[in-house]
Amino acid sequence: MEQVQLLGMWLSPYSYRVIWALQLKGIAYEYIEEDLSNKSPLLLQCNPVHKKIPVLIHSGKPICESSVILEYIEEIWPQNSLLPCDPYERAIARFWIKFADDKGPIVWKICGTRGEERQKVIEESLEMLKTIEEHGLGDKKFFGGDKISMVDIAFGGLAYWPGVIEKVLGRNLLEAHKFPRLHAWTKNFKEVPEIKENLPDFGRLLKRQT
Amino acid sequence: MAVVKLFGAWTSPYFYRVIWALKLKGIPYECIEEDLLNKSPLLLQYNPVHKKIPVLVHDGKPICESTIIPQYIEEIWPQPSLLPSDPYERAMARFWIKFADDKLILLALSPSISKMYRASGEEQEKAVKYILEMLETMEDHGLIGGKKFFGGDKISMVDMAFGAVAHWLGVIEDAAGLKIFEAHKFPRLQSWIQNFKEVPIIKENLTDRDKMFALLKRRREMLLASK
Numbered sequence: 001m002e003q004v005q006l007l008g009m010w011l012s013p014y015s016y017r018v019i020w021a022l023q024l025k026g027i028a029y030e031y032i033e034e035d036l037s038n039k040s041p042l043l044l045q046c047n048p049v050h051k052k053i054p055v056l057i058h059s060g061k062p063i064c065e066s067s068v069i070l071e072y073i074e075e076i077w078p079q080n081s082l083l084p085c086d087p088y089e090r091a092i093a094r095f096w097i098k099f100a101d102d103k104g105p106i107v108w109k110i111c112g113t114r115g116e117e118r119q120k121v122i123e124e125s126l127e128m129l130k131t132i133e134e135h136g137l138g139d140k141k142f143f144g145g146d147k148i149s150m151v152d153i154a155f156g157g158l159a160y161w162p163g164v165i166e167k168v169l170g171r172n173l174l175e176a177h178k179f180p181r182l183h184a185w186t187k188n189f190k191e192v193p194e195i196k197e198n199l200p201d202f203g204r205l206l207k208r209q210t
Numbered sequence: 211m212a213v214v215k216l217f218g219a220w221t222s223p224y225f226y227r228v229i230w231a232l233k234l235k236g237i238p239y240e241c242i243e244e245d246l247l248n249k250s251p252l253l254l255q256y257n258p259v260h261k262k263i264p265v266l267v268h269d270g271k272p273i274c275e276s277t278i279i280p281q282y283i284e285e286i287w288p289q290p291s292l293l294p295s296d297p298y299e300r301a302m303a304r305f306w307i308k309f310a311d312d313k314l315i316l317l318a319l320s321p322s323i324s325k326m327y328r329a330s331g332e333e334q335e336k337a338v339k340y341i342l343e344m345l346e347t348m349e350d351h352g353l354i355g356g357k358k359f360f361g362g363d364k365i366s367m368v369d370m371a372f373g374a375v376a377h378w379l380g381v382i383e384d385a386a387g388l389k390i391f392e393a394h395k396f397p398r399l400q401s402w403i404q405n406f407k408e409v410p411i412i413k414e415n416l417t418d419r420d421k422m423f424a425l426l427k428r429r430r431e432m433l434l435a436s437k
Contacts, residue, residue: 058298061298063298063305065304065308068301068305069301075297087282087286088282090282091279091282092273094275094281098277101308131259135258
């Protein structure tokens with residue numbers, strides 16, 4: 001039995017956050033795909049409070065919530081560090097990870113809404129992207145500077161989901177001329193080998209949304 | 211000039227999360243009270259993304275978010291410790307801190323936006339239901355094993371994250387004329403509230419109950435009258 005197991009779901013960007021962290025640190029793990037319409041007894045036992053994925057199980061002990069799992073992984077396997085060493089820079093990183101957690105999900109609501117509500121959700125999403133572009137990313141290649149870090153992983157869903165949403169909506173969302181820095185970031189992020197090799201299939205995602 | 215400044219508002223349990231962390235560690239700081247209806251240019255400069263309190267300013271550098279600030283404080287001033295040393299226990303603590311943050315916002319256990327004392331009828335019922343669910347989770351999952359505090363024998367960042375439940379909930383209930391937390395239904399939580407409020411630093415640093423009750427009552431009357 002693998003010492004590290006990950007209960008995940010292919011549609012979930014939160015599941016991918018953990019995959020990317022494990023891959024970037026070269027940690028061997030067993031991946032278990034969960035059917036969320038029929039949750040396994042293991043999942044319910046490991047996450048009785050939320051009954052959600054992802055759940056990391058390390059030597060039999062479960063850790064829940066993707067941002068909590070990321071911090072745990074960083075502490076247990078410090079190689080290829082995903083957080084800055086400076087406490088102030090670390091506080092800034094945590095600020096943006098929390099922002100990704102709290103505000104990021106608005107984007108996933110676009111496809112599930114219609115008419116006026118959808119318009120409102122789109123506007124809120126664009127505002128959120130603008131905040132990330134101006135305050136979070138600035139002129140940096142990645143959120144933490146030159147290297148990929150936990151903040152990029154936390155925002156990772158934005159590197160591929162907008163493309164799917166744009167196809168469904170028939171309109172642009174993350175346009176290069178409106179969000180030049182964020183747009184460049186999505187390319188830089190997806191070029192990192194461990195990310196490139198671990199992205200959900202675009203066609204499969206699109207099929208699921210339509 | 212003080213090295214540590216804290217921007218806050220006397221009604222906010224999020225503000226108190228930081229006060230408790232600073233005081234438990236014996237860190238001197240200058241407190242700057244913000245009028246939330248007329249925010250200072252300095253606050254807007256320090257927290258341009260959310261424009262909210264609390265904000266800690268350390269040597270001129272701002273740190274925002276009441277669950278992130280205590281972690282920063284813990285790293286700069288490690289003693290006495292407010293997080294476990296074991297990484298797994300620390301992950302458990304972070305899980306509960308996130309739970310507190312997510313649920314308290316949803317329930318708006320912040321006096322300025324609490325649905326419970328503002329609304330009546332369906333909206334209020336919904337808010338009450340959410341609160342009860344949160345309290346049940348805390349009782350059944352957070353405090354199992356008869357622990358004195360969420361992390362064991364000592365007060366920690368998790369207890370402080372749930373501070374709103376120990377003090378602010380009661381005032382909001384009274385202002386709204388509701389009874390949600392019943393001690394006999396939540397025996398572990400009741401013990402925790404008593405243990406928490408008996409810690410000297412906590413006891414001496416809680417928002418004035420009467421002052422807040424008066425404020426909430428006034429606001430509620432205004433809101434109900436305007437409908």
